[in-house]
Every structure is written in structure tokens, then in C-alpha cells.
Amino acid sequence: MLLAIDIGNTRIKGAVFENDTVIESFVFSKNELEKKIENILKNFPEVTHLVVASVGNLEKEDFLKIDKRLKIDFISHEDQFPFENLYATPKTLGIDRMVLASGATLQFKNENRLVIDAGTCITYDFINDKNQYLGGAISPGLRLRYESLHNFTAKLPLLKVENPENFIGNSTSESIHSGVVNGLINEIDGFINEYKQIYPKFTIILTGGDSDFLAKRLKNTIFANSNFLLESLNHLFQYKIKND
Ligand SMILES: Nc1ncnc2c1ncn2[C@@H]1O[C@H](COP(=O)(O)OP(=O)(O)O)[C@@H](O)[C@H]1O
Ligand SMILES: CC(C)(COP(=O)(O)O)[C@@H](O)C(=O)NCCC(=O)O
Ligand SMILES: [K+]
Structure with a gap:
């Protein structure tokens, strides 16, 4: 069994995999990391491997205290990946x-793919049907937008994510909800439509903590898969074993 851990800028997500099946999934914060992993290992003694993706806020050293019987695979830029990286600054x-x-490369073979991850940031990643990674975009995520409006102004309150009643916000809170939620929806639909001008056909994968909330509101029909990063870690791990 494999334990996959995704350390984002807001939350840590984990899942236990038996081949391609998620047996159980977890969400926790940075200061709970060690205790939570210990607990998971106690409940799933069959777990032999740990695979970790971190955006940089936790390092490999932070995992060295964990149970010695676990083989730890900390994904890094030095690893082999199943795509050709055409980013100008791959490091x-x-x-x-x-x-x-x-x-996206391993699960959707020979297709153009656009991955949208709605987490702390919204990231857009495009991989063409020749398995070349082209890049994409980074913009502020849903909660980051609410927090920025509050943190960088004198008068704007910090609001929780809410569905805007109207497109034309007729109060301060309605204006913020419309600006943030409708703004982000229009951004995502806008990006998808721009990609459609260049690539007539591509598969869209929408993931991240806000993917369910956003998927319902987009004009483009997209199914959200909030587990896609953890599933991808599992697939990348299997790919690495095959290519070792
Ligand atoms: N309990 C929660 N705590 C924090 N964010 C949450 C929570 N539930 C949903 N979210 C939403 O999830 C987003 C963060 O998504 P996530 O994929 O966990 O980010 P990251 O991978 O960057 O850590 C936030 O924008 C927020 O709106
Ligand atoms: C853009 C990100 C901050 C997104 O982080 P997340 O929202 O998943 O927590 C992360 O992918 C990152 O630090 N990227 C480095 C810059 C780049 O990808 O070009
Ligand atoms: K993201």
C-alpha cells in the first residue's frame, strides 16, 4: 500500500492507495503532520511507501523522523517525469x-490536456498531445482574493466564500462576492475559451479545494476531481517504479 501526501500552501492532503483505489483520504494542517502520519500508519500497517509532493513549505528533512520502515519518495525536480518540460525556467x-x-500525461494518453488547480492559487497547466509541457498561468485563488481585498484596504470586510445573489452587487458584501466569485468564474471560462481558439480539442481536469464550488458555476461543463493531485502522485510513483 502507498500513502500519498500533497503539501499545498494552505492544507495538507493525503490518501492511502491500494493499486489505483483510494482506501481512505485525509486533510490536515502542517503542525499535525507527524501525529497524523503516525496514526495513518497505525491504522494501515500494510503501507510500505510514502510519496510526497510539497510546494516548498516542507522539506524532505521534515519527514526523516517518520517510521523508519517506510520508504520515502520526496518528488523533486531531479526526478524523471513522463513529459518533456518546455518551461523556460524548469527549476x-x-x-x-x-x-x-x-x-494528466499518464491518465489521458495522446490528448491535449489542460489542468486547472483551484487551491491557494489557481494554476493552469497545458500538456499537448506530444507530451510536451508548455506552461500555463498562476492567479490568486478564491480565498486569497477575499483575503487580499480585506488585507490591502481600509474598509473592506473579510468575508467567507458565498454564492453572489446578483451579478450587479448592490451592497458592499454583494459587490465583493460578485467581484470574487463571478470574477474567478469568468477568468476560468475565459482561459478555457482562449485555449479553444488555439487547440480545437483538449481534456480539462479541474481539481483543488475549490473545484466542486467552481465546477457548478462554470459555463464550460467540467467535472471536478478534487483527488487528482493525489491520484497523480500514485500514477507518478508507479511510473517511476516501471522506469527504474
Ligand atoms: N477547511 C478549509 N480550510 C482552508 N481552505 C478550504 C477549506 N475548505 C475549502 N477550502 C478552500 O480550498 C482552497 C485551498 O485549496 P487546497 O487545494 O487545499 O490548496 P493548497 O493545495 O494550495 O493547499 C481555499 O481557497 C479555500 O477556499
Ligand atoms: C503556483 C504555486 C504557488 C501554487 O501553489 P498551490 O496553490 O498549489 O498551493 C506553486 O505551484 C509554486 O510555488 N510554483 C512555483 C512557480 C511556478 O510554478 O512557476
Ligand atoms: K494550485
Whole structure:
């Protein structure tokens, strides 16, 4: 069994895999890491491997205290990936984006793919049907937008994510909800439509903590898969074993 851990900028997500099946999944914060992993290992003694993707806020050393019987695979830029990386600065490309691109490449063979990860940031990643990673975009995520409006102004309150009642917000809170939620929906639909001008056909994968909330509201019909990064870690791990 494999334990996959995704360390994002907001939350840590984990899942236990038996081949391609998720047996159980978890969400926790940075200060709970050690205790949670210990607990998972106690409940799933069959777990032999740990595979980790971190956006940089936790390092490999942070995992060395964990149970010695576990083989730890900390994904890094030095690993072999199933795509050709055409990013101009491959060393600064987020590990999470490399794992998502790997999952898209391995799961959707010979297709153009656009991965949208709605987490702390919204990341867009495009991998063409020749398995070349082209890049994409980074913009502020849903919660980051609410927090930025509050943190960088004198008068704007910090609001929780809410569905805007109207497109034309007729109060301060309605204006914020419309600006943030409708703004982000239009951004994502806009990006997808721009890609459609260049590539007539591509598969869209929408993932991340806000993917379910956003999927329902997009004009483009997309199914959200909030587990896609963890599934991609599992696929990348299997790919690495095969190519070792
Ligand atoms: N309990 C929660 N705590 C924090 N964010 C949450 C929670 N539930 C949903 N979210 C949403 O998930 C987003 C973060 O998604 P996530 O994929 O976990 O980010 P990251 O991978 O960057 O850590 C936030 O924008 C927030 O709106
Ligand atoms: C863009 C990100 C901050 C997204 O992080 P997340 O929202 O998944 O927590 C992360 O992928 C990152 O630090 N990237 C480095 C810059 C780059 O990808 O070019
Ligand atoms: K992201």
C-alpha cells in the first residue's frame, strides 16, 4: 500500500492507495503532520511507501523522523517525469504542477490536456498531445482574493466564500462576492475559451479545494476531481517504479 501526501500552501492532503483505489483520504494542517502520519500508519500497517509532493513549505528533512520502515519518495525536480518540460525556467516550476502534469500525461494518453488547480492559487497547466509541457498561468485563488481585498484596504470586510445573489452587487458584501466569485468564474471560462481558439480539442481536469464550488458555476461543463493531485502522485510513483 502507498500513502500519498500533497503539501499545498494552505492544507495538507493525503490518501492511502491500494493499486489505483483510494482506501481512505485525509486533510490536515502542517503542525499535525507527524501525529497524523503516525496514526495513518497505525491504522494501515500494510503501507510500505510514502510519496510526497510539497510546494516548498516542507522539506524532505521534515519527514526523516517518520517510521523508519517506510520508504520515502520526496518528488523533486531531479526526478524523471513522463513529459518533456518546455518551461523556460524548469527549476522554478512548482512540484505540484509537475505532479499534475504527470497525472494528466499518464491518465489521458495522446490528448491535449489542460489542468486547472483551484487551491491557494489557481494554476493552469497545458500538456499537448506530444507530451510536451508548455506552461500555463498562476492567479490568486478564491480565498486569497477575499483575503487580499480585506488585507490591502481600509474598509473592506473579510468575508467567507458565498454564492453572489446578483451579478450587479448592490451592497458592499454583494459587490465583493460578485467581484470574487463571478470574477474567478469568468477568468476560468475565459482561459478555457482562449485555449479553444488555439487547440480545437483538449481534456480539462479541474481539481483543488475549490473545484466542486467552481465546477457548478462554470459555463464550460467540467467535472471536478478534487483527488487528482493525489491520484497523480500514485500514477507518478508507479511510473517511476516501471522506469527504474
Ligand atoms: N477547511 C478549509 N480550510 C482552508 N481552505 C478550504 C477549506 N475548505 C475549502 N477550502 C478552500 O480550498 C482552497 C485551498 O485549496 P487546497 O487545494 O487545499 O490548496 P493548497 O493545495 O494550495 O493547499 C481555499 O481557497 C479555500 O477556499
Ligand atoms: C503556483 C504555486 C504557488 C501554487 O501553489 P498551490 O496553490 O498549489 O498551493 C506553486 O505551484 C509554486 O510555488 N510554483 C512555483 C512557480 C511556478 O510554478 O512557476
Ligand atoms: K494550485
